[in-house]
Amino acid sequence: xxxxGPAPRRxxxxxxxxxxxxxxxxxxxxxxxxxRGRRLVDDARLVIREGRRTVILGPNGAGKSLVLxxxxxxxxxxxxxxxxxxxxxxxxxRRAQAMVFQRPVLLRRSVRANLAFALAVRxxxxxxxxxxxxxxxxxxxxxxxxxxxxxxxxxxxxxxxxLARALMTGPELLxxxxxxxSLDPASTLAIETLxxxxxxxxxxxxxxxxxxGQAERLADDVVFLQSGRVAxxxxxxxxxxxxxSEPLRAxxxxxxxxxxxxxxxxxx
Amino acid sequence: xxxxxFMALAAAGALALGLxxxxxxxxxxxxxxxxxxxxxxxxxxxxxxxxIFTEKTGIEVRVVAVGxxxxxxxxxxxxxxxxxxxxxxxxxxxxxxxxxxxxxxVMYNDFVIVGPPADPAGVAGSSxxxxxxxxxxxxxxxxxxxxxxxxxxKAELALWKEAGVDVSSASGGWYRxxxxxxxxxxxxxxxxxAYIMTDRATWISFGNKGxxxxxxxxxxxxxxxxxxxxxxxxxxxxxKADLGQTFVDWVISPEGxxxxxxxKVDGQALFFPNAQAD
Amino acid sequence: xxxxxxxxxxFGLVLSGDPDLTEIIGLSLSVTLSAVIAACVIxxxxxxxxxxxxxxxxxxxxxxxxxxxxxxxxVVGLVVYLMLSASGPLGVLGLLYTPTAMVIAQTIxxxxxxxxxxxxxxxxxNAEYAEQFASLGVSPLARAGALLWDGRYSLLTVALAGFGxxxxxxxAVIIVGGNINHxxxxxxxxIALETSKGNLELALALGVVxxxxxxxxxxxxxxxxxLAARAAYA
Numbered sequence: 101x102x103x104x105g106p107a108p109r110r111x112x113x114x115x116x117x118x119x120x121x122x123x124x125x126x127x128x129x130x131x132x133x134x135x136r137g138r139r140l141v142d143d144a145r146l147v148i149r150e151g152r153r154t155v156i157l158g159p160n161g162a163g164k165s166l167v168l169x170x171x172x173x174x175x176x177x178x179x180x181x182x183x184x185x186x187x188x189x190x191x192x193x194r195r196a197q198a199m200v201f202q203r204p205v206l207l208r209r210s211v212r213a214n215l216a217f218a219l220a221v222r223x224x225x226x227x228x229x230x231x232x233x234x235x236x237x238x239x240x241x242x243x244x245x246x247x248x249x250x251x252x253x254x255x256x257x258x259x260x261x262x263l264a265r266a267l268m269t270g271p272e273l274l275x276x277x278x279x280x281x282s283l284d285p286a287s288t289l290a291i292e293t294l295x296x297x298x299x300x301x302x303x304x305x306x307x308x309x310x311x312x313g314q315a316e317r318l319a320d321d322v323v324f325l326q327s328g329r330v331a332x333x334x335x336x337x338x339x340x341x342x343x344x345s346e347p348l349r350a351x352x353x354x355x356x357x358x359x360x361x362x363x364x365x366x367x368x
Numbered sequence: 369x370x371x372x373x374f375m376a377l378a379a380a381g382a383l384a385l386g387l388x389x390x391x392x393x394x395x396x397x398x399x400x401x402x403x404x405x406x407x408x409x410x411x412x413x414x415x416x417x418x419x420i421f422t423e424k425t426g427i428e429v430r431v432v433a434v435g436x437x438x439x440x441x442x443x444x445x446x447x448x449x450x451x452x453x454x455x456x457x458x459x460x461x462x463x464x465x466x467x468x469x470x471x472x473x474v475m476y477n478d479f480v481i482v483g484p485p486a487d488p489a490g491v492a493g494s495s496x497x498x499x500x501x502x503x504x505x506x507x508x509x510x511x512x513x514x515x516x517x518x519x520x521x522k523a524e525l526a527l528w529k530e531a532g533v534d535v536s537s538a539s540g541g542w543y544r545x546x547x548x549x550x551x552x553x554x555x556x557x558x559x560x561x562a563y564i565m566t567d568r569a570t571w572i573s574f575g576n577k578g579x580x581x582x583x584x585x586x587x588x589x590x591x592x593x594x595x596x597x598x599x600x601x602x603x604x605x606x607x608k609a610d611l612g613q614t615f616v617d618w619v620i621s622p623e624g625x626x627x628x629x630x631x632k633v634d635g636q637a638l639f640f641p642n643a644q645a646d
Numbered sequence: 647x648x649x650x651x652x653x654x655x656x657f658g659l660v661l662s663g664d665p666d667l668t669e670i671i672g673l674s675l676s677v678t679l680s681a682v683i684a685a686c687v688i689x690x691x692x693x694x695x696x697x698x699x700x701x702x703x704x705x706x707x708x709x710x711x712x713x714x715x716x717x718x719x720x721v722v723g724l725v726v727y728l729m730l731s732a733s734g735p736l737g738v739l740g741l742l743y744t745p746t747a748m749v750i751a752q753t754i755x756x757x758x759x760x761x762x763x764x765x766x767x768x769x770x771x772n773a774e775y776a777e778q779f780a781s782l783g784v785s786p787l788a789r790a791g792a793l794l795w796d797g798r799y800s801l802l803t804v805a806l807a808g809f810g811x812x813x814x815x816x817x818a819v820i821i822v823g824g825n826i827n828h829x830x831x832x833x834x835x836x837i838a839l840e841t842s843k844g845n846l847e848l849a850l851a852l853g854v855v856x857x858x859x860x861x862x863x864x865x866x867x868x869x870x871x872x873l874a875a876r877a878a879y880a
Binding site for chain 3: 169172173174191194195197198199201207208209217218220251252266269
């Protein structure tokens, strides 16, 4: 394992705009997840472009977190497939991914030890961990708290630590499941800044949120889920300003969308 | 199946304990294990005579004090070098089965029946044990029995048989089997106001007599003979024959016999040596 | 004869510095601590495996562990006696009537307690950590190790439960140890012996000493736990 830290992978044109690569980094098709006959995720198709920030939006219960877990391989789909660089998601591919959960899951250890754990899992030698940890601490502005027990930190600090830990192993793709759902505006901003920094360093980002402002601030692409189905999928600039599907229109205007029949699905 | 599971566990435990075990077992090589009875231990006899023997020979004596029945079974498993108990027929069978080498008389004490001062069966002062037991049965006065296949228990059952009383039919009624050692039976029996047959040695040194007194004593039928024998090294090769035989020889020697006679509690001799000098 | 007398008697016993009593307390502690350490060496990984891994028969394992927490000491003593007896399969080791035999019997009694309670601690912790560990790609072995380490303060209480069972246990150690004076006589067997001699006050005083030792050990462990709780480690 080489020295950790996000490596730039983005193909950038002279003007700075992103050129979509031929094959997407990740692609899920026919993704279905059923529990006791209920299709919680229903025939979903998602395309994650390398280097971009994809935001998954949708009302409560739309299956946003499930889609994230299915794509990260934490749960196995009932049907459908998840590809990584054109091949089925395997162990090596999963090691190139990282995930931050809504409620940070921190070990009952110090801040430092939480970061060290991620490196130890990947077999990074003890001596090599030290500089990587120092960099991560500094980036997450946690250096002054490094010896503190992780679980006595504030909610914002804990989430920064969780994010720093997720980035420790140098992932190519970072999943974030409503990382700021229970944070105050200042802490939210700090997290968003870290996400932007990671993205700038080349990490592909897939973020679940139900915060419209966050989507507007961060999204390159948007996937809108309704009742486990992809209602709309496309560039944020278009979807957030001119939604084509009724569910997204309802969501953006703050209305509760009541599903008459599952008809309004528009794929990109 | 269960046992195999235990064995696996214990084997693992034994491995894990290699260190701990050696640390806590400061092994003196010159020691023997004597399977004996609670009466000899609880009366304090061993505390009196064993230091004398150890000082003379340098052999440490480790006493496992259990009921005579269990002591004989333990010795028959080879778990002991010397057997020192009081149940002559069982001891003779032990030798006949090839588990013991040769049995020697060591000493005797006697049994007594102790009872509450109220004396519900009217047996206080009697020296006829068969008659007294008959009266206890007739009055259905509570009687606490060891019920543990010990030497005392066996002697008690023989006396009931002689008195023509079938105690098994009264078990749970006035006849109560504690299934415990002498001391525990005395604790239980005195608490329930029962008559109890006990060896005199245990009774004299017993610390929780309450207001109990000896009711029946002095009947030759309550004679309680102790025997000693080496566990057969031919059948049980782990037996330390030389050291064990040294102990047996010493106990029945004039010196050992004197040590036994010299042991007194409250000025009373508890055991009366009667080894047949060769 | 009452508890007040027994407590005064206990103080008297301890203050007298009686070498026999010191020896008995020392043996009690060394046998029990050895057994608890051995039980942890076996029971922690066992409990962690059942608590953290999915495998067929896992529920059955958990039920068996829980049931074995109630092993009757006398039965364990008897089984260990039969194994260590000169005519038993392990008789050649010559361990019967030694402190090692007592440690083995107590280890068998305490291991299911440690394993069953560890399983519970690890399972609860695993429910919290499982997704994060899966995301990080933690190997099964490392996962079990991390769960044990993160549950360390709860597991201290688990070890304490084992200690409590072992230090107070008499049925097994009296059978395999033989209650031999200066060799295998511990607090509990001494109490049993003094009770059978009718020396109830002495027995009770020894009981108070035993209780005090247990209290001190518990207080020390609880103090450590309280520190851990402040750091949100527990």
